[in-house]
Amino acid sequence: QVQLQESGPGLVKSSETLSLTCTVSGGSINNSGYFWGWIRQSPGKGLEWIASIYNSETIYYNPSLKSRVTTSIDTSKNQFSLRLSSVTAADTAVYFCARHSSGYAALDYWGQGTLVSVSS
């Protein structure tokens, strides 16, 4: 059974960089045939896809966030990471990591989510 777990600071100061890591257990992240993605949900709002990574050469970003987002993968630790720079209050959200296939890209395994608040 694949499990994902987000980790990182729950509070980030405005204008600084948000950094989160997702640790995958129950399966290898390396050449698994799956993408590993980040999705967020602002308080009381809907879901927003941020980015997906297959390997260091195959990465997709949401254009609305692309200038501020970086995602990377560390196969030695079975982890992937998210960095979002120059955060504002609008970036306060629950951040989820998840897995999806390359076909229909259905998000079949999710982390529990972690709330990141941006303070001024």
Next chain:
Amino acid sequence: DMQMTQSPSSLSASVGDRVSITCRSSQSISTYVNWYQEKPGKAPKLLIYAASSLQRGVPSRFSGRGSGTDFTLTISSLQPEDFATYYCHQTYSIPYTFGQGTKLEV
């Protein structure tokens, strides 16, 4: 960006009811639609992928249909554990986008 318009935004129903939620995309997206159920404090759960394929382990009372621009999630006989928020999700084009959600209430 591909817009996914879900309706209704909220729905009142009772145990045993048959309910349907619709999602309309701003352009044709073949069958690149997935459906999720979300409960408070929990991650969304995949119910249906590729518009009509039931995810493993999901009860058969859930079904999906549609192609092109119009998609429907149907719950044939509501159970108490089905009261939640439901989202459609298109993966036809980047950025992947979600509908705004439908809250299913008693």
